[in-house]
Amino acid sequence: MSYPTYPGGYIYPNELVQGAEYGSVVWVPIIAVYMTLIAIASGSAMLLAIRTVIDIRVLKKLTPLLFIASLSASLVMLLGPLADLRRPDHFYKLLATPHIIPTAENPGVSPIALMAAVMWPLLLVLIVALGVLNNAVPRIKIHVSRWLAVSLSIALLAVSAVWATYHSLLLYTSVARATFYNYLPLIPAEQLIQALVIASGVIAILAVAHRVELAGEEIRTLALIPLAGAGLYAFFRVSETFRIYIYTSGSEIGSTLISALEPLNTLAIVLAIVIAVLSYISYRSGSIKTAAVSGLVSIAWVLGDRWLLTINIQSISRTGIAILPQAMASWIWVAESIALVLFFLFVYLLLTYISPIPGRGVSHE
Amino acid sequence: MGDKPKVDTSRRKLLQTAAGALATGFVVATALQVEVAEAEERKQRRRYAMYVDVEKCYGCMACVAACAAENNVPISVFRTWVERHVLPGGSVVFVPKLCNHCENPPCVKPCPTGATFKNEDGLVLVDSEKCIGCGACINACPYGARFFNPLTGVVDKCTLCDHRIYSGRVPACVEACPTGARVFGDLEDPNSEIAKLVGETPTQVLKPETGARPKVYYKDLPEVASR
Numbered sequence: 001m002s003y004p005t006y007p008g009g010y011i012y013p014n015e016l017v018q019g020a021e022y023g024s025v026v027w028v029p030i031i032a033v034y035m036t037l038i039a040i041a042s043g044s045a046m047l048l049a050i051r052t053v054i055d056i057r058v059l060k061k062l063t064p065l066l067f068i069a070s071l072s073a074s075l076v077m078l079l080g081p082l083a084d085l086r087r088p089d090h091f092y093k094l095l096a097t098p099h100i101i102p103t104a105e106n107p108g109v110s111p112i113a114l115m116a117a118v119m120w121p122l123l124l125v126l127i128v129a130l131g132v133l134n135n136a137v138p139r140i141k142i143h144v145s146r147w148l149a150v151s152l153s154i155a156l157l158a159v160s161a162v163w164a165t166y167h168s169l170l171l172y173t174s175v176a177r178a179t180f181y182n183y184l185p186l187i188p189a190e191q192l193i194q195a196l197v198i199a200s201g202v203i204a205i206l207a208v209a210h211r212v213e214l215a216g217e218e219i220r221t222l223a224l225i226p227l228a229g230a231g232l233y234a235f236f237r238v239s240e241t242f243r244i245y246i247y248t249s250g251s252e253i254g255s256t257l258i259s260a261l262e263p264l265n266t267l268a269i270v271l272a273i274v275i276a277v278l279s280y281i282s283y284r285s286g287s288i289k290t291a292a293v294s295g296l297v298s299i300a301w302v303l304g305d306r307w308l309l310t311i312n313i314q315s316i317s318r319t320g321i322a323i324l325p326q327a328m329a330s331w332i333w334v335a336e337s338i339a340l341v342l343f344f345l346f347v348y349l350l351l352t353y354i355s356p357i358p359g360r361g362v363s364h365e
Numbered sequence: 366m367g368d369k370p371k372v373d374t375s376r377r378k379l380l381q382t383a384a385g386a387l388a389t390g391f392v393v394a395t396a397l398q399v400e401v402a403e404a405e406e407r408k409q410r411r412r413y414a415m416y417v418d419v420e421k422c423y424g425c426m427a428c429v430a431a432c433a434a435e436n437n438v439p440i441s442v443f444r445t446w447v448e449r450h451v452l453p454g455g456s457v458v459f460v461p462k463l464c465n466h467c468e469n470p471p472c473v474k475p476c477p478t479g480a481t482f483k484n485e486d487g488l489v490l491v492d493s494e495k496c497i498g499c500g501a502c503i504n505a506c507p508y509g510a511r512f513f514n515p516l517t518g519v520v521d522k523c524t525l526c527d528h529r530i531y532s533g534r535v536p537a538c539v540e541a542c543p544t545g546a547r548v549f550g551d552l553e554d555p556n557s558e559i560a561k562l563v564g565e566t567p568t569q570v571l572k573p574e575t576g577a578r579p580k581v582y583y584k585d586l587p588e589v590a591s592r
Contacts, residue, residue, distance in 0.1 A: 010592065012462075012509025017441045026500035026513075086498025086518045090478075094497055099479040106482050108474025112501055116477065174504040175471040175575055318509050319592040 011317040015324055025314050025326060027084060029333040033340055034080025035167045035306040036198070036299065039191070041073035043199025045123065045160035047225075048130050052153040058218035064357050065206045067136035069199070070160075071127050072348040078120060079343065081112075083336045111169045119159055126156040137355055164195035171309060176318045183244045183257065186236045187309070193236075197229035197275065198302045201295025208292045210357045216286030223291050226298060227279035234272040241265060252321040260316050260323060264308035271301035411486040412552040413525055414580040415539075416562045417461055419587070421546035424449060424459035431541030435526060442512040444523040445538050450589050460590040461547060463538070464489060464510040464523035465571060465579030472502035472511060481520070487580065488527055493519045507575045525549070552580070 048066040051059035059066070082088055098113035099106050129152055132140050162169075168187040171177065181187070200222055207214060214222075244261070248254025278294035281287070315324050424447050432438060432445045445463040452458060470489045473481050480495035481502050491502075496519035503511045503520060514521035526536035530549070534540070539549045550559030562568075568582040571591050 013443050013446050014509045014512040017512065026503045081499065084499070086500070086513055087496060088498075090495070090497040093478045093495055097478055097495070099477055105484070106473060106476070106479040110475050110477040110501070112475065112499060113477035170475075170501075173471075173475040173501065175577070176504055176507045176509075314504070318507055321592065 010319050011322045011324060012319070015317055025311060027310055027314065029307070029311055030080055030083045030336045030340065032303060032306040032310045033337040034077060034084075035310065036303045037073050037077045037080060037340070037344060038163055038166060039195045039198045039302050039306075040202050041070050041077055041123070042160040042163035043195035043197070044070035044073065044203065045127055045130075045156055046164065046196060047199055047203070048127065048134070049153040049156040049160065052130055052134060053150055056221060058214065058221045061212065061214065061218065062203055062207060062222075063131075063134045064136045064355065065203050065210070065212070066199075067127065067131035067134065068348060068351045068355065068357065069202055069206060071124070071131065072351050073344055074120070074123050074127060076340065076344045076347050078116065080340055081116075083340070111166070111173055115163070115166055119162060123156075123159050123163060126152060126159055130156055160195075161192060164192045167191055167306065167309065171313070177313055177316065183247065184240050186240055190233050190236050190305075193229045193233050194298075194302050194305065197226045197233070198295075198298045200225040200229075201275075201291070201298035203295075204288060204291035205295040206357075208288055210352075212357070214288055219286045219288050219291060220283050222288075223279045223283040223294075225279075226275050226291075226294055227283055230272040230275035230279065230298075230301075234269055234276065237265070237269050237272070241269070256316055256321055256323060260312050261308065264304055264312055268301060268305045268308065271297055271304065275301060410553045412580070413466065413486050413488055413530065414550070414552045414559055414563070414582065415463070415525070415536075416548040416550075416559050416568070416582045417584070418546050418548075419458055419460055419583055419585045419590075421544040422447065422459040422461055422542075423544065425543060427541040427543060428461060428538035428547065431537040432523075435529075435537035436524070437516070438521070439515050442514065442521070444510075444521070448590060450587060452587055452589065458587055458590070460583070460586065461538075462508065462510070462571070463581060464506075464525075465508055465577065465581045466523075466525060468578035468580060469576060471505045471507065471575065471577050475501040475505050477501065484527075488525055489522075490524055490527065491520050491522060493517055493521075496520050507572050507577065508579075 044066045047059060048063065048070055050056070051063055051066065082091055085091060094113060094116050098117035099108075099110040100113050100117060102108055131137055132142055133144060133149055133152065135141060165188040168191055171181055171187065174181075204222060206212075241261075244254070244257055248257055275294050275297050278290055278297060282290040282294060311326070315326055316322075317324055426447055428445055429443065429447060432443075436444055438444050445461060448460045448462060450458050450460060466487060466489050468487065470481075470483060473483055473489065476482075477499060478495045478497055480492045480497070481489065482492065483489050498513065498519050500513070500520070503513070511520055511522045513519070526534075526538075529536060535549050536547075539547045548559050548562060550557035552560050552563060554560055562584075563582050566584055568584055569586040569591065570579040570582060571586075572579075
């Protein structure tokens with residue numbers, strides 16, 4: 001009997017065969033798209049919550065957009081993992097018997113179960129509540145005390161912040177990939193920033209699409225979010241990259257990490273700088289179209305970073321010293337991802353039909 | 366007058382016998398109760414584990430074949446496997462690996478439905494009816510011991526042949542090993558071979574830095590195989 005030899009280095013045999021269509025990838029590419037959708041949902045929800053507490057004029061004007069964008073993204077986002085499951089017919093068990101209470105047989109709490117069974121319904125309820133409170137839903141006007149409005153906003157801010165950092169929470173439970181995460185301790189902060197940046201970008205795109213009239217001062221305020229966020233992200237990620245080079249330079253683990261990380265990590269840093277530059281131009285010129293272009297770049301930026309943290313990290317063997325072969329020849333994931341995005345757009349259009357966005361010729365007043 | 370009252374000796378004897386019988390019964394019952402309780406305690410305190418003597422393994426793969434046949438493991442995935450490592454001096458060692466049935470299993474916590482669980486004897490098992498195939502446990506296992514079973518679509522792994530051990534047999538890999546490199550048993554039983562081997566021999570575990578506290582103990586494990 002002959003023994004297998006692995007040209008890429010030392011790996012475990014079960015690592016080679018996790019998904020027939022995707023080579024050694026356990027979490028398939030649609031998860032990267034799902035995580036991007038989460039960033040849009042949580043970022044918009046955070047801006048909606050902030051707008052309720054602080055009176056920011058541009059956010060006030062864009063409240064219906066924030067409400068519908070966050071609601072439609074939240075409604076469809078769980079379809080992402082559904083496409084990833086190997087037994088989607090068992091999906092209901094995630095909601096029916098979630099592992100959220102530790103027992104002797106099942107110690108710990110599963111982040112997946114917690115988010116799907118508790119945080120997802122909570123997010124939806126809070127978004128709807130804040131939408132109604134902010135008059136984002138036509139014909140429904142409810143007045144509550146300031147104290148209750150602030151409490152609900154803080155709750156939505158907390159829930160959506162947890163959603164924004166959910167990907168990193170998932171990564172930290174993956175003990176097998178621990179060597180990788182040890183070098184990127186700022187992932188949660190980066191993902192929180194990314195959610196706010198992508199949400200402001202998406203809102204700028206939607207404002208252009210709906211022809212929402214914004215004053216130059218309002219656009220400047222909106223442009224400040226990606227300007228500050230992308231700049232901060234670039235600083236964090238560059239620091240982490242230096243950390244990897246300094247700590248692992250010359251080691252086997254270091255060369256594996258760098259070869260798995262380098263291309264997309266560099267791209268993420270470059271795109272963050274591009275977003276910051278575009279946002280600065282938008283800030284200086286008061287141009288919403290430049291803010292929308294910055295929004296398009298921010299979608300590519302978050303998607304690329306999520307791909308890096310979902311797919312590329314899985315190409316690192318548990319041993320930390322080998323790169324696993326990937327088989328991305330199957331284009332099922334492309335069709336699945338497009339379907340997910342199209343479904344998000346369909347729900348968005350449906351909601352804007354039910355609750356029209358105040359733009360040129362449309363008013364809630 | 367003067368006649369002594371007649372003592373009913375048969376009644377006294379009867380009472381004495383009854384009291385004696387009661388006392389004996391009580392003692393026997395208590396003893397039985399203690400024995401049952403001890404047996405129950407022993408049952409509850411089972412801690413199944415495996416001991417692998419790396420020096421005894423010569424890479425025949427009988428364990429891999431026996432496991433696949435016993436558990437219907439499809440080709441290309443492994444509940445147990447044998448790694449071949451070349452040491453710096455050029456000598457070759459074979460290291461059998463399997464699920465470590467950790468005391469603090471990293472794979473159990475992220476399971477969203479509780480399909481992966483730790484039973485009362487410390488075995489880490491998968492309830493295939495509950496498994497949704499999310500792969501969280503596969504990404505959490507530092508040992509590469511879990512995989513998607515292409516036949517069932519759910520996660521699969523070594524069960525230490527629970528269907529065999531609960532009927533008094535040893536796991537298939539242990540039975541098939543021609544050199545006795547694998548020893549299976551209950552660590553809580555001080556008379557078991559494994560308890561003596563683990564207690565008396567210097568042993569190593571894989572990736573102790575993860576805090577998983579594996580229950581597969583190796584003798585003479587080369588450092589290169591512990592990655």
